[in-house]
Amino acid sequence: MTSPTDLVGLLAVLGAVFVLLGSLGIVKLSSYLLRLHAATKASTLGVGAILLASALHFSAREGGASLIEVLAAILLFATVPVSAQMLARAALHMHPHLGPPPPDGKSRQTEPGDDGERSQAMGTRRRSAGSEGQSTPYP
Amino acid sequence: MIAIAMFITGAAMVLAALRLLRGPTIEDRVLALDTLYVDALALLVLMGIALESRVYFETALVMAVLGFVATVAVAAYLRRGRIMP
Incomplete structure (x- = not known):
């Protein structure tokens, strides 16, 4: 009880x-x-x-x-x-080395905030739209 | 039982103060201060139970708000170099 x-x-x-x-x-x-x-x-x-x-x-x-x-x-x-x-x-x-590495194996250069993620996403899109040889950024 | 809980919370505050004094980077010290005010809030609530008084509880409420504002201000200063956007 x-x-x-x-x-x-x-x-x-x-x-x-x-x-x-x-x-x-x-x-x-x-x-x-x-x-x-x-x-x-x-x-x-x-x-x-x-x-x-x-x-x-x-x-x-x-x-x-x-x-x-x-x-x-x-x-x-x-x-x-x-x-x-x-x-x-x-x-x-x-x-910045505390965080996980980016998926393409390069070292992180941009700030891991909202601006960095946005510019990284835009860079990925531009690279995949360019179609210069490697079109897939994630093997 | 309340006295035992107060002793345990005091030991937790001592451990957080150890990290506050020893922390290699400034974020460690800010995190230790954040934990220290949460522990002090718990100790105040326990003290209010032990002394049968509601006065300490309002102190704990004010401490929660001020500690949150202080932690967010220091974190914004560390990240952007200024506090206001």
Whole structure:
């Protein structure tokens, strides 16, 4: 038989363990993108569990649902992936060798942002429309 | 149980601070700061449960918004050299 207090404690410890796993991944993993992955996923799940524990605790204490935790959870789940993607794009801009190599085997010369991808796609289209010998850029 | 969870979250903050001090590149430090504010938010929510108070929760909400804005601003500065488009 589990009372709400036991459930709150269990959820809080579970969330704290996931937060610890995210920070452990930041310290132990080898590449920057691996660290970003570990921190974002684990911290989001851990804070989600802790916020659920808080919502359960205050709902049981005051009778009636407490909804400000849901607001914080929505805010956090919407903002953490955005900041992680901005950090990943900044890292790929400063260290282009972190990303995967382009499919034709040449070294990456353009910026891996929206402008770079667009110019790369336009170059591919122009090369395939030119039909000078090699018409297929992807063998 | 709440005290155990607070200890575990504190250990996670120590690990993130280790990466903040040691990180070889500046993106590592920004990522460590990002994790550090998310961990501090979790610690504040746990403290609110332990002290039976709702005051700390609004602090956590403000901290979430300010941390997101700070991380996005630093990431945009690192990528483009300026913050506003």
